[in-house]
Amino acid sequence: MDPRESEFVDRMGLIMERLGGTRTMGRLYAWLLICDPPDQSLTDLAVELGVSKTAMSTVARQLELTGMIERAPTPKREHRYRVVSGGWTHVMQVQLAAVRQTLDVLDFGLSAIEGDRPEQRGRLEETRKFFAFTVQDADEMLQRWEKYRDKSD
Template sequence: MFPEEAEFVDRLGLFFELLGATRTMGRVYGWLLICEPPQQSLTELAEVLSVSKASISTVARQLLDGGMVERLPSSNRQHLYRVRPGGFTSVLETQLSLMRLGIEPAEFALSVLGEDRAEQRRRVEDFRDFCEFCTQAYGDQLMQMWNEYRKRKKP
């Protein structure tokens, strides 16, 4: 790995940390974005990133489960991983769908909070409304806007 590539990989690791993921996850994803060939085994990833194979295996599974990478068939026993086209979009879709899950607990809280607890009800209503906004209005529009943006960017 060239020094500039290492800097990119490390910067993406820090970015992933800001998002609440691990630095190693960001570094693996970063390397898979720029490596040649575009598919890498766990052994190759561990070697180039100087991270244990066990850690790489855990991160690869998380990236696979998140839809950010895909596993490819291989002629030997080692699995190969590469970035799944549009994979980062699935992260946003997952986050938006998780926001939907916040609506039900908020509705429950509103059903048990008495009318005499107006301040608490207001806070819960704000939370519920935010979850609804993110998933109903904003979520669908954001994904549509992203798809339109990508079409404009690609000749």
């Protein structure tokens, strides 16, 4: 890995950390974006990124569960990984599912507030409106993204 590639990999590690993942997740994902060949064995990844094979295996499984990377088919028993197209879209959809659950909880909260309690209802209603707007806007954004992506190809 040349110095600029190494800096890119490290910067993505910091970004992933800010997004709630680990630095190694970001570094692994970044390396898989730019490496050649595009699929890499756990051993190669561990050596290139300077982490243990055990740690690399754990991080690769975590990224695989999020839909960001996948195991590449191989005739050997080794595990090889590569970036999945649409991984960030999948991550966003998972996050939106949590936001939708928040709407359900806020609806329950509104049903639990009985009697004349306008201040409490107002706070809940504003919070619910925010989450409803977020879901609607994110759904529309993902649709625009798909059109943009398809048009760019």
